[in-house]
Amino acid sequence: MFGLFAKAPAARRDYSDCSGCSLCFLVCPMWRDRHDPSFTPEGLAKALQCGATASALAAPLDACSLCGACDPVCPERIDLSGMIMNLRRQLASSAAPSRPAVLDDLRTRLRRDIIAGSAVSRSAPVLLPGSDLRTAPALLARVQALLGLTVVEDDGADISLALEAGVEIPQARLQGFLASLRGHSIVAEDGLLLRQLRRWLPGSQRMGLGAALSSRTALRGKLGASDLYVIEPRAYHADHERMVAYYNRLQIETGCTLSLDLQRIAIPAVAQSLSQRLGLVPGDDPGQANWILQGSKATRIVVETLADRAAFERVSDLPVLHIADLAGSLK
């Protein structure tokens, strides 16, 4: 399953290299929602070029969903989502008077003792289920059975949230987490964590949960031409070069429609701002899910994440299935 390795990512450039081509606008959910250049990666890069500080950019920094769609389309190879995460770190470390309590809780969690590594035999493939999948134990058990993976206790959900919110991750916590993963092949549900693991563990074998499941013949065989298959965007964009080839094959083999735009960039079904993700403001804007469905003739929607399942159930009467549910009953 993990026979082939991911290559270490090539060095990327920074905001000073932005030449203003606006290609990132075309794939940016913030742009789709607002049509305001200051709410785009280019807008942020240009503002930085003009000397803006993170606090002057607080609104677009909060609005970004970190879907990562801008990274593969940038012709200058600027690490745009890295730039945004970096700015969020600057913002979070500045002594903002109204710092949400949820971030203080997160800081406390990150300082807790390192969870002892569970008894996972060395080099066995492991599954990092992430906070969403843990809320659905039956689905998690099914995923585990389908993939034959060991679920690790410490799945780095706190680290992922810290990455998202720009909260500093104590070295002890990070190193402890990475130590427990070294030598294992990793399947992660959380695309943001997967993106970061690519940098933190460059020699490791990693895969997003959606790709891991859809590559199983038992599940793949159940996909057909009347399905709309919705890809989890973060894992897809973090490894775009390979994922685009992988899903292209999936489409050719099964005939399903993919939630990709004309540039083969994944359209996020859910594009939550940081405040929404932290639960500070409500957020179930149907705009993105509706855009994916516009003009679609599919009679069934297959998703890779529970958040996407909920999003489509809100806007569509079509059956919405998690990819793991395609297998029918498991013995």
Add this chain to the structure above:
Amino acid sequence: MLKIPSVEPGTVGPCPVAHDALQGIKRQQTNPARWNGAGWGGFVTALRAAGVELAEGAVACGVYATDAGGTAYGLPHGVVLARNAEQIAVLLKAAQAHRVPVTVRGGGLTTEGESVAFGGVLLDMAGMSRVLRIDATALTVRTEAGIFWHSLAEELRRENLDYLSAPLNLTSSVGGTLGVGGIDVNSARLGCSADQAVSLQVVTPTGEIVECSDGENAELFQRVILGYGQFGIITEATLRVRPYTPISMHYYYYSSLRTAIEDLQMLDQNDASDYSGILTIMDCAVNLLVAFDSDQREAAFRGNWQARLRGHGEFGFALCMLGHYALRPWKLAEAMYLLRRKREVFPEFHRAEFINDGYMRDRSVVFSRAVWKHWGSRNMVIPDLATTAERLSRRSNAATRCAASISRITRCIASASGCARTIGRITKCPASLRPRKSGRMAVNSSRSSKALYTAAIISRPSRTQFTTSASIWAPVTTASAA
């Protein structure tokens, strides 16, 4: 009128694209003097009182500091994001009253500062980017004019439709392109992008909102099309569209630019292909692309015209180049440059995810991505516009020479569309090669009438200025997963 001060001409540094390009050529910096800001305060107060949002400061204005050319730099005093025609009308009336210059910007892909504001207010049309109506029966679309062609394509494709012709760069806007012309690889057949316009909603410099077309306010319509934003702001457009078809591509490689252009002309004069264009790397490495919307057209091409093309296939061309450089070992550096360029660029045209059953899904995506990656932004080479075509053609750079020869043959469309400025890297077939086509006629008539009217309009009392493997994640077998 703004005065353009004479600036000490600089010289262009070594070109990152082609080592023999444009070195030592004088270039004119295009910045005019910045508007002095008199009356700005009163203007802002009036605008805000009328409910128009205006952003000021470096963060808001910095995005607009230059255009795709990067030869002109300027900051507006403030920015208004277009929201609707009424808001723009209010803005223009206030600008007239307070004598504040207005610069309209679509995608900002001009290359000589036409969409850069040297003070005053910048109106960013991108705020008006919604598709309003698609009529699949009448084959038309009504859209707000700030929309990027690519965003329009995304919406049309959901209905299995496509626009007729648009610049190959993904981020030029409908309004900005109708204002300058727009050339696609199918323009020889379908005309320039502006030919798609059926009718427009325009806000005139004095703030009236006017619908115009060939049958209604025809004079305004003809001024605004290819009008560089000087005759009014296009806020909405009804465009002709067509059913979407994937296309089949053929590439021919030439070691002579002249031969490639002659073959391109031969194809276009005989209506032998649906799409045609030339991509240059150097004079001695030129790619002629030919493409078709239907198998029938492709079969006719194979039967009647293909044999007459003098270009090679990829392998034949490689052999040809091998022979060429074997006899010229002192040109090893050039050979290595070409090889590197081939390795970088060619895979872009054959990426599996953009090809379906041998047909290219979307020409704009494939070519625009390549244009930005390998010819655009920091790789941009802009021929000096002040130079005559004769002088241009003496330069050694393939792109400039091509631009020059195209502009000699088709001077009117190249200059009207701004094409000569931007085709340093990608040169499409000029519409005016084909006398029967509406593109040329539109440009010609528009240009000649404009020549008469421009002076009158610019010298109006109004101060408003429109500056214008099977790899990594191979399917997992149950056995290997277990």
